[in-house]
Amino acid sequence: MNKRHNKWEICGAGMLVGLFLGAGIGTASAHHVIVDTDYVIKNKDKPGVVLVDARAASDYKKGLIPGATVLGEKGGAVGLRDVDARVLPVNKLEKILGEAGITRENEIIVYGAKGDTSPDVVFWILEYLGVGKAKVYHGGFDDWTAGKHPLTNEPRKLPAAQFTAKVRADVIATTDYVKKNLQNKEIQFIDTRTAKENSGDDIRSLRGGHIAAANHVNIPYETAWKDPDAAKKLAEKTVKDREGMALKDTAGLKELYKDVDPKKEVVAYCQTGTRSTQTYAVLREAGYQKVRNYDDSWIVWGSDRDLPAKNVSYYDFVKLNAALKRLEELEKRTVGESPPLKAPLKD
Numbered sequence: 001m002n003k004r005h006n007k008w009e010i011c012g013a014g015m016l017v018g019l020f021l022g023a024g025i026g027t028a029s030a031h032h033v034i035v036d037t038d039y040v041i042k043n044k045d046k047p048g049v050v051l052v053d054a055r056a057a058s059d060y061k062k063g064l065i066p067g068a069t070v071l072g073e074k075g076g077a078v079g080l081r082d083v084d085a086r087v088l089p090v091n092k093l094e095k096i097l098g099e100a101g102i103t104r105e106n107e108i109i110v111y112g113a114k115g116d117t118s119p120d121v122v123f124w125i126l127e128y129l130g131v132g133k134a135k136v137y138h139g140g141f142d143d144w145t146a147g148k149h150p151l152t153n154e155p156r157k158l159p160a161a162q163f164t165a166k167v168r169a170d171v172i173a174t175t176d177y178v179k180k181n182l183q184n185k186e187i188q189f190i191d192t193r194t195a196k197e198n199s200g201d202d203i204r205s206l207r208g209g210h211i212a213a214a215n216h217v218n219i220p221y222e223t224a225w226k227d228p229d230a231a232k233k234l235a236e237k238t239v240k241d242r243e244g245m246a247l248k249d250t251a252g253l254k255e256l257y258k259d260v261d262p263k264k265e266v267v268a269y270c271q272t273g274t275r276s277t278q279t280y281a282v283l284r285e286a287g288y289q290k291v292r293n294y295d296d297s298w299i300v301w302g303s304d305r306d307l308p309a310k311n312v313s314y315y316d317f318v319k320l321n322a323a324l325k326r327l328e329e330l331e332k333r334t335v336g337e338s339p340p341l342k343a344p345l346k347d
Contacts, residue, residue: 033123034247034285035135037143040065040109049107052076052100053155054118055141063151065111065144069100070155076110077121077274085272087125087172087295094163097129101158104166107133114142115225115245120277124293127284130166136281142242171280173267173294175301182213182308187265189213192221192276193298200313204271205302211269212308221275223256224248224282253286262288269294269301 032039044051044067053060053068054076064070072079079096081087088096102108108126110119119136126134137143145151181187191198191210198218200208210216222228222245230244248256260266266283268276273295280293301307 032285033135034138034281035109036137037139037147037149039135040111040137040144041149043107044068044109046107048105049109050102050158051156052102052108052110052119052122053141054110054112054122055116059113059141060155061153063141063145063153064155065141066150066152067156068111069102069158071096071100071122075112075118077118080122080125084299085274087128087273090129090165090167093125093129094165098161098163101161103161103163104129104131106131107135109135109137111137111140111144114138114140114242115222115230116140117221117274117278120281121274124171124277124280128168128171129163130168138247138281146241170290171292173269173292175294175296175307177292178211178213178267178269178294178301179307181267182211185214187213187215187267188260189216190260190266190268190276190279191216191218191298192268192270192279193218194220197271197298198311200311203313203315205299206305206314207302207309208313209302209309209311210298211301212310215264216310217259219256219260219279221270221278224253224279226252247282253282257283257286260288262286265290265292267292267294269297271298273297 040051043049044065051065051068053064053070055064055070056075056078057070057073059075060068060070070076080093087093097103108131110122110126112118115138119138119140123134123136178189189211193210194202195218196202197204197208198210200210202208210218220228222231224247225245226248227233227244230239230242233239233244234242247253260283266288268279268283268291270276273293276293276297280291283291302309
């Protein structure tokens, strides 16, 4: 299996440094798309600003930032996409956002749990709809509570408004667009999935592997965190909080994306176009002006054998079926050999 990929042309170091220093990840300057707690405190209650909690009701009913509105009980990333995690038609998005009291002219600050992709999905969709002042509070609810700031149990209810989209086709990549630009060296593809997904060792579609693009690199989205293993550690309960999911500092992000030419277009993708929205937001914050999210992503590309791919792998169904058969036989023997249940001993 070929596991090599092409390296990108390395851009001028001075230009890339300038982009990241100008962006200043985590600061509260008005032009940033990723903001911190200080920015939220100073701006969330200003006229024309809407703070959106992108979490599901199971989370936001336990407490949310005062003044925050919500996008339904399922959360923003689910409510604004269909059952296959594809972005909803524009007219449906306009209806949902309008009913929430949001307009395209608002400044919209979206948050969720620290490091979670839900606010990034909403942020990307807002930019796709033409919102010019959308922002992500990456530290989100965790940073807010860590600062011992007040909470509420009541979401803000805004009067219904008219949301009129001005679709930006330049921030979304369709499957046709990707197919037409595979050999375009002016377009850089970032696979934000894990290394094993990229290599074809972890198969999550009809086939494993990655898109066969001329300019392609694998940079998992969580490598932008201070601790790329933070989610795994949290699941294993070896850490108690999400602090490791904070973004790297300017120098760390500059090093991570040093081979990503800011003069060229970037198309980020993953399995369902979800993880890649966080990379989209980070690159936007860093000053990259031409960034797209591939909404269909590998779940669609990997399922179509006519679409070019590298590191292609398939499930070995013969071995899988044999293993399942052995498991069934083992279960039957185990049941047959099990001694009859005895009544519990009594004191």
